């Protein structure tokens with residue numbers, strides 16, 4: 314259907330256009346011009362007009378990417394092409410109105426987000442589709458300065474089409490090795506359970522992840538709508554993952570606040586928090602997080618797209634940094650939010666007027682919070698220092 318033919322998306326909206334406080338800086342930006350959501354704005358001279366010193370290119374800053382979901386990493390053009398191939402009808406919000414206007418203010422809003430995610434996942438039909446997705450995600454991260462990627466996947470979401478969770482995990486790990494060899498990007502996998510499914514499924518996934526510990530899988534997560542399901546029910550799954558030495562990285566502190574972050578720390582033993590950004594609402598909690606060295610995978614554009622914050626200037630990154638928190642910026646689901654890895658650094662630089670030393674520190678922290686091998690971390694830190702020099 315012609316509807317699915319790739320064409321330049323009409324940017325009916327971006328999170329930025331909803332940002333009152335940033336409007337002045339982008340006034341006059343015609344539709345079709347580079348959006349601040351593109352990594353392109355990371356380039357020198359793309360900043361506020363009043364700035365005179367040269368700005369280092371954000372896309373050249375080495376980064377580790379610690380919060381990226383599997384289907385959510387797909388290129389928009391690839392989604393359109395695969396849907397066209399198989400005659401899959403996509404909703405307008407994934408075609409001409411891309412990126413979709415989203416909100417997770419209530420369960421209905423989240424349901425809509427989840428439904429779009431499920432539609433996007435349905436275009437992955439063959440092992441070659443999966444291989445292409447992983448390779449393109451790796452290429453895009455490399456273009457954005459990525460040196461290390463921990464990609465998050467819930468194998469049960471793909472099991473029906475790819476012969477079960479074990480076969481799918483084998484496929485993903487093979488694609489990861491292949492993409493890593495071809496692009497030079499270090500890649501590891503975080504197996505994530507879905508909190509809206511039965512806790513026994515999560516235990517099964519935790520055992521699966523444990524079997525692959527040290528063979529490509531580095532962590533265990535818990536995703537989907539934080540307001541649904543009971544975190545307590547997933548204690549068993551996280552114990553299994555913990556015994557295997559996996560990094561424990563549940564989503565928390567995104568759609569729910571400090572109370573749920575505490576639960577993730579107390580009950581699941583989280584080493585790292587998917588989002589965790591709302592820890593900023595509770596100084597005592599934030600102190601505890603800093604003290605414990607728990608890192609926060611902050612995804613600013615996702616937060617604004619889903620209505621966690623009204624605009625990019627409201628994402629409390631400066632507060633988290635001032636408290637001494639370890640923060641790693643991530644894109645979450647570029648396919649649905651329209652912004653990739655470098656875009657997170659670029660938007661936070663613009664929204665909070667971050668200097669280059671702060672951006673370099675953010676990049677360093679992304680490696681410190683990762684499970685990247687020590688030689689990868691050391692090389693990245695040398696190159697981050699060189700970027701800043």
Ligand SMILES: [Zn+2]
Nearest residue numbers: 382564587645
């Ligand atoms: Zn996420």
